[in-house]
Amino acid sequence: MAVGTGAEATNARAWTAYGAHHLQCGTPAPEVDRLAWGFWPTGPGAEVLGDLGGQRVLELGSGIGRYAAFLVQQHGARIDAVDASPTQHQRALAWYGDLPGLALHLGDAVDYLRQADPYDLVYSIHGFGYIDPGRLLPALAAATKPGGRLVFSVLHTNLEGRGPSPALAVRSERLHLTGHDTPLDVQMWVPSPGLWEDLLVDHGFVVEQVETLNAPEDDIPVSCRLFHARRRARIASRSRTARPPEPDGLGGHRR
Template sequence: MKENKYDEASFFANYSVMPRSTGGLEAAGEWQEFRSLLPDLQGKRVLDLGCGFGWHCRYAREQGAASVLGIDLSANMLERARVMTDDPGIEYRRLAMEDAAFSAGQFDTVLSSLAIHYIEDFSSLCRQVEHCLKPGGAFVFSVEHPIFTALAAQDWHYGPEGEKQHWPVDSYHLEGLRQAHFLGHEVAKYHRTTATYINTLLESGFSLKRISELQPTPQMLEQNPAWQEETRRPMFLLLSAVKN
């Protein structure tokens, strides 16, 4: 299933006013952790899967990347990315991640931010990423954490006074489609376990370098008390791997 909610007017309007949409990378809570997983991008050829508004593409060029290709299924996303970008070293292309087919060793680094949980076949994607990376190339990505995606509701269990009592987890090992409620819409996402993410990478010819579940730091908690919720359950899973 290749659902394209971001080209639906009301959904895109809601997404466009999110803090990460208006404030960029610094407004994305997981950004500092994601950035720490990235390799040195100086002189690198970079592919961004699900590039959205192009924030990561522009960051890669700021870090000295030789070229960046950002692909996304959404025409709305790419139109906004092009408006925000003035750099001949960045190319945006309308293309679903599932349909991406690039030459062997075409890229030095492949990254993806909060997009891979929208695709059904992670194994096929890993094989294509492995194919298009040079030996030793990096694959860095973030997804919604499997504890967060296990139940389609993606919400707390509330007490009689509306207090958040706990985060329910059920059907964890039943991987597959979840019709999640996001930004006032039903959105197709795909749940898979942490083990599936890691083992699929290993089976596809990668070595795992680092895994993060984004535990809030004291500084994060001081700057934004809302991060206290993230100490109760992980919302993000971030992985860094290299092609063998």
């Protein structure tokens, strides 16, 4: 798979090594009884996606396909799910490859979006932080129907308490993942919520809500944001400078 930048290539290698490790260990399929938009099983679940019946639905960065499979099995959805890691895709195929209503695709999300017919709903659970927004957003806009929805969760504050970036820049992050002894070194885009909103508006989306998802443990600073956006029926661009500056300078706690 060809991905655009060096940072994205680093991420592709990291997620491929992660999947290879779990293939080697024979890690069993996870028990999934809800969607987890943060990194923990509390907070909003599948209800934020609304009624999925009859909708054309796409998940980006679907990993082992657990959440797409859950929505197909428990919510009657039909879903296309795309992930760039061949090893994660292999795990997804082994567990959910025969599930009617779920189509698992191996490939870069942006390449996929560029050739796809538009969707009613596109969602991602911690997939967008690994993809250059400059590539992702134009392709997302083109592949979301006018009036269609975009729902995604992203990192806001990491385990060390570092908040989001005020400018659109990629940065190093070290992920400590459940069931994985060695941390995963990745390159991530962690824009502030206000910057995400600017980017979305510039690409023809209206942001309807941004939910704060904090780690349930008081001593863990990790925080995520869950965006609910809708593609405008008619596209009108807004000047980025129209938005007042964010109060904490980092844009970290605007919402």
